Amino acid sequence: MTFQKLHLGIELGSTRVKAVLVNNDLEVVASGVHEWQNNLINGVWTYDLEDVWISIQTTYNNLKENYFNNHNVKLTSISSIGISAMMHGYLALDKYDNLLTPFRTWRNTITESAAYILTNEFLFNIPQRWSIAHLYQSILNNESHVNDISYLTTLAGYVHYKLSGKKVLGIGDASGMFPIDSTIGNYNKTMMNQFNCGIQPYNFKWTLNKILPKILSAGECAGYLSKDGALLLDPSGELQEGIPLCPPEGDAGTGMVATNSIDIHTGNISAGTSVFSMIVLEKELSNVYPEIDVVNTPTGKPVAMVHCNNCTSDINEWIKLFREVNCLFGNEISEDELYSKLFNSAMDAKVSTKGLVHYNYYSGESITEVDDGRPLFIRTPNSELSLGNFMRSLLYSSIATLKIGMDILIESEGIKLNQLLGHGGLFKTKGVGQTILTSALDTLIAVNETAGEGGAWGMAILASYMCNREKYDTLNDYLSNKVFKNNVIEVIEPDKNIQYDFNQYMKEYMSCLDVEKVAIRKLIRE
Template sequence: MSLDVKSAIQSGKTVLGIELGSTRIKAVLIGEDNAPIASGSHDWENSYVDTIWTYSLEDIWKGLQDSYQKMASDVKQKYGITLETVGAIGFSAMMHGYMAFDKDGELLVPFRTWRNNITEQASKELTELFNYNIPQRWSIAHLYQAILNQEEHVADISFQTTLAGYIHWKLTGQKTLGVGEASGVFPIDLNTKTYNQTMIGQFNDLIAPKDLPWKLEDIMPDVLVAGENAGVLTEEGAKLLNPTGELKPGVPLCPPEGDAGTGMVATNSVAKRTGNVSAGTSAFAMVVLEKDLSKVHPEIDLVTTPTGNLVAMAHSNNCSSDLNAWVGLFGEFSKAMGMDLDINKLYETLFKQALQGDSDGGGLLSYGYLSGEHMTHFEEGRPLFVRSSDSNFNLANFMRTHLFTAFGAMKIGMDILIEEENVKLDEVLGHGGIFKTEGVGQSILSAAFNTPVSLMETAGEGGAWGIALLASYMINKEGNETLDDYLNEKVFADQAVKTVSPNPKDVEGFDQFMVRYKKGLEIERAAVEHLK
């Protein structure tokens, strides 16, 4: 045990980051060198209630408290001391979605997550109005769709925010968002680093005939950039996070960020010409742009880094959920055969099989569309596996195909950036569960993008570590030190990196798979229409 670590914990020189992902809430405590020293996590799942993907407020707080308590228990077990304070805290969560509250702070309708593809009319109308792509999952699309649907609650809205913004508000009393998170709520003006005021005026004019008792700027959170102070943990907030009462109030919080921004930070991909891919329940590729895109592309989101630089995002709603379900099925089979395999060993074995398959996956086809997929214009999904009578159906090709399709929808968006917009990308940094088995997901992604893919030794730490780094930057930056410099010099200077370059045969095979993938979308469409 390091005495320095124990001293840092006791003197409040650690930093805590908590991120609420789609299937896991993770808390990471980092030391003075920005390396993780303790962690805790809580598994959870969204619910499909009345055709809406949602999480209950009860599940949100139960999961937060459990992840915090497990992290604090990890501190107690490793260092023999009770965690009572930290130097700073940051909260992050899956971006977008819709949480609307009345004047008493009561949630008006169940939380509508990013996963819902229910705002097509709003998305199209706002994209046309602003001449700026407004994807279906963006908060403003949800708000406008609720207005179009004439939902009764709209007139009672006093505050609208995201999941990360909601938690930050309850713990600090501050209604604010980091600029990266805010960029998935409403378009950002890159000069002022806040909401685009011209577009806010256009929106207010658009809804004026509805005679609502609020204007858009009245109900949205304030916007802050990385490094700014976003309030302190209140007494009430400390009890919400740590009901047993050990955690003391008064801790400063950084601006709450979305999982896109924390992914950029965790992979040191906040500088121009850098990119990263976060692959889990959903998959998104982000490229920090050197200039604006030439035109609006409905497949491409424009968001920002936590410092307010423009980022192009190719986001797919579905990535590893169906793949995980198949691995679970193989796990059930192994148990039925009397073999109680470790889940990590099972994943490693199956993933490595994929490298033995035919370069194109043997003619097999799969769609892991557990939910709708905006990239290919599906409001609903049906997980689907298809093969022809002459496909080469074996385990290696089966696994390879499911790994291929995990990146399939995202690949369509990346092709637009690289081929149509001539975006330059030196390398891609990968992070997320699909990369845990060494060399497999990395090789598949490198073939998909025809670009070198690198993984850092901290790639598994993910967004919880990323938001902890943003909180650390807030309290430890020196003078006008930029986030780029802070990450390069104080976090990643000695970081070990493993890079895989694209194999030409694998690139050709993935391209062949994508021809099949695009042709087969009619089969997926028929499944959605006929399998209710």
């Protein structure tokens, strides 16, 4: 069985690289996945670029084999390709395309001074993970590589550049590098001039506008797969060159697409290694909040983003421990069954987290002004340490910082939310993460039947939209009337008992934050 048109989406996430191949009806016809992890090296969270290409090639090869096994046809040509990856971070190249310093990911909280100065200069929140904060911090640190920068981009922009030779970026991903003026669909000129004027005394060889990627919007062609790019993606040489690529996007943008949340009055929550909400704005925020970013959809609309660095990593580590206990007694249990049973143990009506507080901080968390990662579990002597209580406190911890930022949007900005679309690993166990989150936020959290396909599927949609753009007025039109026309959405009402328990948990969580900060200062062993 073959399809006339095939569209490939590849997303480099925090813990895995996934590729999805869809037909023109956006049905998944093949997929591939490869697990990977960042490394903390010399105090910096990073991925080696060699691992980037090994992971991409392994993922694509898995997809190619999956396609052949399913359809008995070799995959040699594709109608369109899209690349997505984690937003933000710092990936600086010289004029010879050499990496000037190890890739600094979004997870780092090492740019506090730069973020503070730029936020006050621009009167616009610049979070620590943004590319411009990393660049300015490098300047403040007098790092010698800065003068040699020829190109500054994101991980998605880097991979796209190596595949196509084009230094471009989708507007959503670009909005996590430097602020966007939504009225013109480009970098904010006033802020760009402020930055360039501010760095004049350094006499760098470059100005900011010369080293940032060109911005493109969804639906535009962003170049073609080169001969070298085809071999980078498929070293076997079977994949043909000349395939059009759509603008590379960040994982936030693909999440919005995968949940049909790119228009005003829509929003979504992505809950995986990190957790963030994306609320498409009808008007600008009235104030600057350090807890809230303003980024953009793949079509350029402004979005309020509450981004928290930590979500499921600590849960995963505890479940590994429980699995080790099972293995010790000779019990073989699948990972899916283990997650399901442990997550569901938190849903018993008798469960209470009184006296139990978790901090899931594998890395720093700007919202709570925590500079470094120290996962921590605190309990009082009279607390009840049952499995259900323990697991619920873990689940609460995964969304506690998100709650702080969301309260600002709802209470201070008066944003009305009828429902949010949820996607990511936290929602994998049916009903559990969804119930916890909808109760904690007192907002309906819906999960659609396609959300499990994730950002790679969202990227494949963007690639297919580029090929079908002339048939639809806008990307929103394409999503509503083509992609999600017959989509089924599951909605769960808030649980009042969980809602009360979570609110009590948050009081203890906030009151114990000083303990977490002391742990960062004291628990150090080189």
